[in-house]
Amino acid sequence: MLLYPANAIESLEFNKVADLLLLKCRTDAARERVQNIRFHMRLEYIQKELLQVYEFKNILGTGDHFPNDFTRNISKELRLLQIAGGVLSGEQLLFCHQLALNMKDILNWFKKNNDLFPALAALSEKIVYEKQISELISSVIDETGQIKDTASKELMSIRSELGKARHLARRTFEGVLRKLSKAGYLADIGESFYNGRRTAAVLAEYKRIVKGILHGESDTQKTVFIEPEETIDINNEIFSLERAEQKEIHRILVQATKDLSVYGPQLEGYYHIAGIYDYIRAKAQLAADMNASMPRLSPHAIIQLEKAYHPLLLLRNKQSGKVTVPLNLTLDRNNRILIISGPNAGGKTVSMKTVGLLQLMVQAGLLIPAGENSEMGVFRQLMVQIGDTQSIEHELSTYSAHLQDMKYFMDFANGKTLFFIDELGSGSDPNLGGAFAEAIVEDLASKHAFGIITTHYLNLKVMAGKVKGIFNGAMTFDEEKLEPLYQLAIGKPGSSYTFAIAQRSGLSKAVIDRARALTQREHFKLDKMLLQTEQQSVRLGDKEKELDRLLKINEKLKHDYEVLSDKEKLKQARDMQILQNKIKKEEIDYLRDMERKFKQIVQDWKKADNKQDVITTAENLLFKRKHIAGNAAAAKKADKNYELVNVQPQPGYYVRNKTNHQVGIVAELRDKKAIVKIGKLPFTVNIDEWVVVRKKDVG
Numbered sequence: 097m098l099l100y101p102a103n104a105i106e107s108l109e110f111n112k113v114a115d116l117l118l119l120k121c122r123t124d125a126a127r128e129r130v131q132n133i134r135f136h137m138r139l140e141y142i143q144k145e146l147l148q149v150y151e152f153k154n155i156l157g158t159g160d161h162f163p164n165d166f167t168r169n170i171s172k173e174l175r176l177l178q179i180a181g182g183v184l185s186g187e188q189l190l191f192c193h194q195l196a197l198n199m200k201d202i203l204n205w206f207k208k209n210n211d212l213f214p215a216l217a218a219l220s221e222k223i224v225y226e227k228q229i230s231e232l233i234s235s236v237i238d239e240t241g242q243i244k245d246t247a248s249k250e251l252m253s254i255r256s257e258l259g260k261a262r263h264l265a266r267r268t269f270e271g272v273l274r275k276l277s278k279a280g281y282l283a284d285i286g287e288s289f290y291n292g293r294r295t296a297a298v299l300a301e302y303k304r305i306v307k308g309i310l311h312g313e314s315d316t317q318k319t320v321f322i323e324p325e326e327t328i329d330i331n332n333e334i335f336s337l338e339r340a341e342q343k344e345i346h347r348i349l350v351q352a353t354k355d356l357s358v359y360g361p362q363l364e365g366y367y368h369i370a371g372i373y374d375y376i377r378a379k380a381q382l383a384a385d386m387n388a389s390m391p392r393l394s395p396h397a398i399i400q401l402e403k404a405y406h407p408l409l410l411l412r413n414k415q416s417g418k419v420t421v422p423l424n425l426t427l428d429r430n431n432r433i434l435i436i437s438g439p440n441a442g443g444k445t446v447s448m449k450t451v452g453l454l455q456l457m458v459q460a461g462l463l464i465p466a467g468e469n470s471e472m473g474v475f476r477q478l479m480v481q482i483g484d485t486q487s488i489e490h491e492l493s494t495y496s497a498h499l500q501d502m503k504y505f506m507d508f509a510n511g512k513t514l515f516f517i518d519e520l521g522s523g524s525d526p527n528l529g530g531a532f533a534e535a536i537v538e539d540l541a542s543k544h545a546f547g548i549i550t551t552h553y554l555n556l557k558v559m560a561g562k563v564k565g566i567f568n569g570a571m572t573f574d575e576e577k578l579e580p581l582y583q584l585a586i587g588k589p590g591s592s593y594t595f596a597i598a599q600r601s602g603l604s605k606a607v608i609d610r611a612r613a614l615t616q617r618e619h620f621k622l623d624k625m626l627l628q629t630e631q632q633s634v635r636l637g638d639k640e641k642e643l644d645r646l647l648k649i650n651e652k653l654k655h656d657y658e659v660l661s662d663k664e665k666l667k668q669a670r671d672m673q674i675l676q677n678k679i680k681k682e683e684i685d686y687l688r689d690m691e692r693k694f695k696q697i698v699q700d701w702k703k704a705d706n707k708q709d710v711i712t713t714a715e716n717l718l719f720k721r722k723h724i725a726g727n728a729a730a731a732k733k734a735d736k737n738y739e740l741v742n743v744q745p746q747p748g749y750y751v752r753n754k755t756n757h758q759v760g761i762v763a764e765l766r767d768k769k770a771i772v773k774i775g776k777l778p779f780t781v782n783i784d785e786w787v788v789v790r791k792k793d794v795g
Contacts, residue, residue: 097135097459097478100504104480108452108516112408113382113462120378122167125371130378135459137476139395145461147215150390152380153463155213163205164373166198174367177353177360183346184353190241192356192363193233199366200225202373211744212767216376220369229359236352243345251344258337265330269294272324281306283319293331295321379462386410388463391470397512397546398473399427399451404466406450407457421582423450427546431567433537434548435556437589438571443582444550445482445518447571451548452480452516475546476512479505499532506539515540515547520556530555541565557589731757738789745770751786759789 105111114130121127136142155162170191176182184192203225206217236247245252269287273296276282281302288295290311297319298306308324323331356363382388386407403422413420421443427434436444454464458472481501505515520533530553537556540547541563549556560568568589572581734757738750745751745762751772752759760774762783770783 097137097476099135100477100479100508101501104478105456107480107482108449108456109408110453110456110460113453113457116385116411117378117382117462120381121374122378123371123374124169124171125367126375126378129371129375133460135456135478136461137459137474139393139474142459142461142474143393144215146390146393146458146463148219148376149379149383149461149463151213151216152376153383153388156380156384162373162377163198163201164370164377165201166195166370167374168194170195170367174360174364177357177363181350182353182357183349184356185241185349186237186243187241189233189237189349189352189356190239193230193237195363195366195370196226196229196233198370199223200227200230202369212765216373219372223365223369224362226359226362229356229362232352232355232359236348243348247348248344251341251348254337254341254344258334258341261330261334261337265294265327265334268330269296269324269327272296272326276306285319288321290321290323292335293323294327295323298322383463386465388465389468389470390463391458391466391468391472393458394471394473396473397429397475397514398471399425399455399514399546400469400471401425401451401454402467402469404450404454404464404470406446407453407465409446409450410465423447423584425451425569425584425586427451427548429544430565432544432546432565433541434567434569434586435537435559435589436548436550436569436571436584437552437557443571443584446582447569447584448516448518448548448550449482452478452514455514474512475514477508477510477514479509479513479515479547481505482516482518502536505545506536506543509540509543509545511544511546513543513545513547515545517547517549520549520551520553534559537566538563560589733757734759734789737792739792741788741790743788745783745786745788750789750791751783752789753781754785754787 099105114133117130118127121130136145152162168191170188173184173188173191176184176188199220202220203223206213206220211217236244238244243251245255273282273287276296276298277286281298283297283299285297288297293309293311295311296306296308298321300313300318300320303310303320303322306322306324308322308326309328311321311323313320386405388407402424404424405420405422410420425434425447436447438444454466455472455475455478457464459474464470464472479501481498502517505517509515520536533551533553534555537549537559544565551557557568559566567587569584569586570588572583572585734752738752738759740752743749745765747762747764749762750759751762751770758774760772760779762770763773763778764771765783768783770781770786771778772781772786773779
């Protein structure tokens with residue numbers, strides 16, 4: 097995606113989202129991906145990345161543990177494997193061992209979960225766990241990274257001799273200490289180590305009596321440190337064996353590194369995949385924090401947001417316990433340019449930034465805090481003009497810089513461009529600035545570009561009825577409380593509330609009246625009309641909220657009833673509702689006939705001695721025939737409109753019941769269960785009882 101200007105990402109605050117994502121990363125590889133994040137323009141790439149994050153978010157939601165636990169940076173170790181003569185330490189070999197075992201855990205996890213997460217599994221489908229890597233390393237080091245005695249016969253022999261020598265040295269030295277202590281030659285500390293040698297701490301006045309090598313003395317010169325002559329030869333042998341041990345260890349490590357280098361490409365692949373899974377995990381955790389979801393994707397230029405939120409505002413308000421007002425808007429080929437008007441500090445810029453930021457997030461492979469019915473297209477260019485663009489270096493005023501940005505917009509905008517302009521035309525004479533702004537909007541509209549513009553200019557507000565593709569939106573305002581409501585109302589322009597805000601702010605009536613008198617009559621009349629219209633809209637919105645509240649109460653009562661109802665009764669009620677919706681006019685006569693027969697059955701029941709015969713007659717009449725006829729009709733209708741597809745069920749696919757032939761849409765998969773929507777009603781079903789179908793082409 098081409099971004100203009102260079103600070104477009106900062107203007108839309110995507111950099112702050114990236115900072116939050118960085119905090120979720122556990123590996124350097126994932127952090128590097130965040131720092132070099134790309135905005136894709138190919139739909140399949142975006143789809144793939146969003147599905148990966150969506151699946152990982154579902155894993156987090158179930159509480160299952162995905163075993164991407166290797167987080168260490170071993171790029172240095174992998175480079176050493178490529179260098180002839182390179183040597184890995186025991187600890188570095190251990191890191192490679194841990195990486196290989198972690199990849200084994202990941203591959204086993206996918207096998208255990210039976211392809212429930214295909215987008216994630218596809219990342220490692222070509223990865224093969226090489227058990228020789230673990231066997232090679234574990235034959236050399238233990239679980240702490242220390243070289244095993246069994247790493248070679250020579251090392252085992254050396255360590256055996258070394259153990260014997262150390263034991264002899266310890267026993268001999270302790271015997272010397274007992275003798276010196278008995279003679280009264282030892283200082284209080286008894287012994288010490290000098291240059292790796294074990295020495296006796298002898299009082300200075302006895303240093304000529306005790307035979308051995310003098311290694312040093314204390315700061316007070318009252319104590320000297322002597323290596324007894326009885327242990328000198330033994331210690332020399334120990335040092336010789338230790339050097340032999342280190343030489344053999346080095347040889348073993350050289351050979352192990354050489355052997356492991358054969359598997360360098362596999363380890364590179366493991367490390368690469370571990371970084372990718374950590375990156376996806378970080379995106380999924382961020383999505384979970386903001387309750388983000390995956391929108392529908394379109395190859396066309398379109399933005400349809402339902403219940404969308406600005407991610408940063410949502411997280412900040414969530415932390416402080418405040419309510420965030422959702423945003424609903426659509427930009428499509430019929431309504432491409434939205435003009436947002438309304439009072440200052442009413443949320444115009446935030447609404448605009450929300451759209452731009454969510455678009456960047458989608459094309460970066462991030463889930464967005466918006467309803468699942470939202471739909472996002474793919475744009476090739478994103479242009480932003482928000483805030484003060486004054487350039488000191490080029491001696492440009494704010495307005496001049498603004499016009500230069502507009503020139504770029506008009507020169508390069510097309511049908512795959514998404515632009516955002518805050519306060520178009522500001523910084524100049526209102527009349528002239530408004531005229532230029534109108535001309536700029538007309539030009540962008542003629543290029544079929546998509547975008548959002550915030551403004552106070554009345555002439556821009558009335559363009560919706562003049563220029564195709566332009567429509568209005570207004571930020572609502574509570575005039576009585578003098579508070580913005582932060583709600584975007586689509587379809588009408590908004591008042592700036594200039595006089596209302598001035599009056600509530602305490603300006604004198606004389607000043608306000610004089611300002612009204614100086615204002616052009618047509619301008620004031622239109623602004624007053626906008627104000628009245630907006631207040632009516634606010635009152636209507638309050639009524640809608642009350643209605644919504646009552647509907648929610650009704651839904652709760654309905655839910656409480658369903659919880660108390662027997663499952664079988666609930667199923668029967670739903671089945672009856674579905675059947676009632678399918679009843680045709682000609683079936684009324686049939687039902688009346690059934691009513692007559694049922695009354696006859698009641699009379700027969702009262703008279704009959706054998707009640708079971710009456711029950712059998714009633715069952716045959718009321719249930720079996722109707723059930724068979726209903727299933728046959730449903731099967732005939734399903735065969736007419738749908739055809740079988742030999743694929744596995746996925747969310748969004750049409751499915752058909754094997755028994756009653758009802759058709760629904762898969763809303764969610766849960767292991768062997770699924771949520772299937774039949775009409776508007778969701779049902780929890782066994783997915784094995786359903787097959788995938790698709791609508792037949794008509795004509």
